[in-house]
Amino acid sequence: MPANAQGTIPESSTAAIRFLAEHGYEATTAEDLAAAVGMSRSTFFRRFGSKDDVVFADHDHALAQLEEGLERTTLEPTAALVEGTTDVLRLLIRDPDAARLRFELMRLTPALRDRELVITHRYERVYTRYIREVQQPGTPSWVAPTLGASLVAAHNSALRSWLRGRVSDASRALSDDLRQLTALYAPWLSENDAPAERRVLVAVYDALGSPESVLDAVAEQLTR
Amino acid sequence: MPANAQGTIPESSTAAIRFLAEHGYEATTAEDLAAAVGMSRSTFFRRFGSKDDVVFADHDHALAQLEEGLERTTLEPTAALVEGTTDVLRLLIRDPDAARLRFELMRLTPALRDRELVITHRYERVYTRYIREVQQPGTPSWVAPTLGASLVAAHNSALRSWLRGRVSDASRALSDDLRQLTALYAPWLSENDAPAERRVLVAVYDALGSPESVLDAVAEQLTR
């Protein structure tokens, strides 16, 4: 919801990605790349640390935002996780052209795909830690790591769908998915499993009714 | 259940791990390591590909076993996943001393921890592909990747618990966890969840969602 973030990803980073996508990652030496973004080999390493890190520069922003968001949030745990994750996605595709370019670069470069796994694992750690903090007492120990991993996986899945053009509103699709996913874990994340704080809708209809008629009935129940 | 596997992990691999654990990963050059396992630098790279891959040599076995197990199994999908995953764990800790040694080495070596993420991601891919094959028609697209990631996470979590001495029977503990985890996904994995002549729709949503978002979700389910 904050969604502002003046987001000036050190624009040398996107320039670097563009150069790599055009000339090929393996074929580009660190010296070429440094020259392409207008600095010496020396300063390039000083600033970016390595040849691959330049590609994932804005993950640092997204990760920091997620961490802070989860720390400060006043939402219910499940809602906070949905919110935080879709915010990450929004940040990563805020500039669609840059996102597609990086995707194309990674599609062509196995070394970068591997590196991405390492980067995204940091999100998993953040999620898992947060879930451990907010989960109900007595929650089984497998819950936090599996949900943490699932959130990352759902995010990546939604991102790929969007990149392949299968959905137009990526963050909307993701938050739908995440709501379903986190619902699976609701018993361990929400204090009150009692019907008071959550509502359960059960609709039973025979196979002869049209989908429309069912929808009408459901709508009537929800909005009265 | 097969569980035999004469398991001669190229024993040069465990020798390499031992050497690395003793002398330190960074401090060991490829030449040292090659000499330690009794071959020239040249052949070392030919055989293992890289300095880190020697540490993860038996993951190849475990992965191949998992892939084959999932392909040939006659079990229900959930049972197959539980079984396959615990088999992987069993294989990896069959030699407890070697497992602990590798763990210690990785604890001390960030580069290897990163590398491990890449290796274990291959399991995730295998799981996800299998789940896509066996899932019920109409299963939402987020199910396979999240469950796949969860299986890996649960496995790793159980492995760590065992390494830290918190549980004695690791595979037993893991299969208990996995049964609970896969139970969450049962609706999409087992056929007999939907009565033939009538369909039952159950939507659970938290009080924070707007009526519209619920309606959307219901509509999506009905018209798929």
Next chain:
DNA sequence: GTGCATGATGGAACTGAGTCCCAAATCGCG
């Protein structure tokens, strides 16, 4: 303005991983 401290830059030299290529050794087989 001059002198001076500080921090960023460029450049050169170095280490070590991974690749390539060729020659020697080893193996399999008649």
Next chain:
DNA sequence: CGCGATTTGGGACTCAGTTCCATCATGCAC
């Protein structure tokens, strides 16, 4: 034993990443 095929060892090479030092720009006191 002989001979082709595969495997091994060794040396040369490329390039990422590190370290160290000289240079330069910046800012500040006087």
